[in-house]
Amino acid sequence: METFKKSLCLAVVMLMVISVVACGSQPAESTSSTVAASSVTSSASDSSKLEDITLNVDFMFNMTEGTTDAKGIAVAKSIERMKVDHPNITVEMNTVSHDDYQTSLLTLAASNSLPDVFNIKGSWLKNFVTNKQVGSLDEYLKNDPDWKSQFIPDALNDVTYQGSIYGAPFQMLTCGNIFYNKAIFAEAGYSEFPKTWDEYIDCLTKIKGLGYTPISMGNKGLWVANSCYFGTLGDRTATDSWFKGIMANSGAKFTDPDILLAVEKLQQLEKIGAFNTDMNSIDNAQQRKSYYNGKSASFFEGNWAISDMIVNCPKEVLDNTEIALLPTIPGSKGAGDRVAGGSAWGNAYAASLEGAKRDAAVLFLKYTTDNTYGADLLDAGDFPGVKVADYDLSKLNPFVNKYYNLRNTWTMAPQFDCQFDTSVIDAMNVGFQNILTNQITPKQWGESVQAEYEKSVN
Amino acid sequence: MNKKRGIIGKILNFLLTTVINVPVMLLTLFCMFPVVWMLYSSVKSEKEFALSIISFPKTFVIQNYTNAIKIGQMNICLSNSVKASILTVIIVLVLGFITGLIFGRYDFKFKKPLYIMFLSGMLIPVYSLLVPVFIEMKTLNLNDNIYAISLIYGACGLPLAIFLITSYVSAIPKEIEEAAIIDGASFNAIIFKIMMPICIPILGTVLILSFLNAWNEFPFALVLLGKNTKTIPIGLTYFTGMYSVKYTQLLAGLSIATLPVVIIYFVCYKKIIAGMVAGSVKG
């Protein structure tokens, strides 16, 4: 009997633990966006019938005090602005770090618990739209032409799917920038950046002969080869028409000789020894390091590297740094002033929202992507997706200014890794690592990617 | 003759000692290096760190720690991690001990199936369970709850605890219990008054390991916890920006995160040693 009592006690304790746990949940106001909570009450005193709306937002920008995340700083300012203009809308912001954002958001999506507002990547659009999880912005942009006109036209490419816009761009990237040290290039006999591919190969070979690493590459994350090299290379050799053909599934293939030429050129760079030997085990941040300490003559990266460069690059190197694009390729039609670029990401709202809450969410999207936000972002050292027409560029760091002026002379080419199906992108990326370690030929690359592509369009 | 043998013996002994001590010492020093490196790198400036990762710091930047606490919101994370880990340890120790004891001592009808059930729980990778666990917790309205996540951690930590305790218990001679039974001890008394003291070494080990697993756990914390309930591993991700990492601050955060575990390890280890010496089995 005593043992029975003790067993009963144990069971009771367990039940108590479970009930403490269940009742110990946080009160509704301070829950994060993982619990969909919205308090919609009509305020009796306000005759204009404004409801109190709480928006649960999951962003990947760090907004804590003292952060150096430019987008975090700008979004925080946007939230304050919106609070002043629309005091009835409260924003519950949850920050999820960029590296884990995909895991977190896709888990929420799969469990039907998406937050009200979130960041969306171009390559995720197909899935989210097909699953009816993200809301369209077409109507809102039609009714607010002023907002729409603020965007750089090319910024809308990555957030558009089958003609409809699903996200508001908050940044504008160019991914295929070549940051090079003009002193080293001059040493090799090139006072100007090579204009044709053959000159480029010759230049790189000479630089290598001088003892430098011609190009430092950090492809550990798998995306650098695709984003910073292939997007632009592919445009040089196969041009926009091939890209459009792939997107429309109208006959273009990954085994087409034009696109394989781009892969061949990439492999050629590796074959002439232009890259560092550990290119697949260091990441994009580490590739800059080799450039900063003068060991390498150049590196390919997006404009996001600029904010790191102005802080961490030694003055002597930074003063000698120029920005260029890949040269033209003989026999191919791609122009030399095109660079893979776009917004890559956008701010989006959950398709399940309705009525006043949906309007509030889109309003929030406007505040976090409009010209004022754009100006705040430029102040903080990043590049917005809006034109920010009357911004005083002299406020910018001279290096940033240099980039900005160059960018205005370039045309945007599509970013493959923001437009293609995710399995195709993955096959491309893995294939690039194999190309760069000479495990496969360009033709084999084409075949493996084409196989994934065919699966994805069926 | 004897003297010669003595000298050769001494030389052989010396060689043997060196051959054994040198590699082990190298290994141990190598084990110490990461923690030491983490500590001294966390007070370097970011520029210094970018120039040389291994070198000793020339200036001591304590701001890394204050920044780490601010940006990583370490104060919130620390208290949440402590709550979750302590509750996990309690669950694993209590339930694991009883279950391990029963498995180790008695045979009963469903023993093998239950054993395999606990075993399979250990074999599925965590990321495959993310969506199911999230759906389950959301249905029970237990997400964003720092106490509820201990239930998940407890469930994950049970198999390890059970296996370790089972194997430890099965090595304990049966005479001890039998003596107690003859004296008329009840089942509860056997478990708590006799077996538990003997099992303190293994319980200490289980405590350290389950605390560690709860403290460092990331995937479930990522999806199940929110703004006010986040744990340290989540806070640490805030140092990794979209395109760059603030290494020195991250290392400061990691140092803050690792310190409690090291303390717990030393505290428990002393208890384990004490328990082993006080031991028991000889009585």
Added chain:
Amino acid sequence: MKGGDNLKKDFSKPKSWMLYSYLAPSVLLFVSFSIVPMAMAVYYSFFNWSGGPMKKFVGLNNYLLLIKDNTFWKSCLNNIFIASSCVVFQLGIAFIISALLCSKLLKFKEFHRAIIFFPVVLSAVVVGFLFRMIYSSDNGLLNFFLSNLGLSSFIQPWLDNPKIALIFVTVPIVWQWIGMYVVIYMTSIKSIPDEIYESCAIDGATGFRQAIYITFPMIMDTIKVSVVLAISGSMKIFEHIYVMTGGGPGTSTMVMAQYSYKSSFIMNKMGYGSTIAVGILCVSLSFILISQLLFERGKRRYE
């Protein structure tokens, strides 16, 4: 006497219902929060699911795809390599060190005992970062030592060569948890009564012989458990490899858990990702079963 024995038997085992009621809380907790999610994952494996509200039932199709999936089997081989390395080196070194910690030959025992556990408390991110540093071409520790020892010819891009990357990615995994097994073995070794050692010492067995003929058999149960732990841990391994190489170059260091993650979260094939998880479960179970069988055979031969 006989009656006394029977009496003992009656009281030495508590009633079944009591055993089950004591087991109930932990079984309940485990089933609720571990088995139920697992069952859900198995359920998903029979569907094509891209993470949205619709799931398409495909029966065993995913499993048929899995059997033909080269990437999965390549990853499986990688996992098997890691698991074998762990069992042989991790457990082997841990056992040797544990035995040494109980012998007279080793100096600074307290120091070793305390420090060797340190790596276990480190997170996978730190270990991964640390070893990336060590293997780094520029000023990595490994190359530094090799060039100072005059072995520069051995220097190569350790993590970039698809043929050897796996080996170097396994080293940190093996290294990190040696300390954990040392602690587990020590706990077990210390429970062996001293008298056994003493009586064997009288018979002339010392040091090495002691380790093999006394210590090893007496902690055999613990060693069996540690083999299960090592295999299960290696089959699930993910973070370390992800931080160090991301599965590359190409797929040379891809492991099953990462492939499952990639399928679910990057390629939006959550159903197939669950199928891979079930595959991991089956492969792990088979290996553990094989290892236990080997133990039984070894035991019989030993006796």
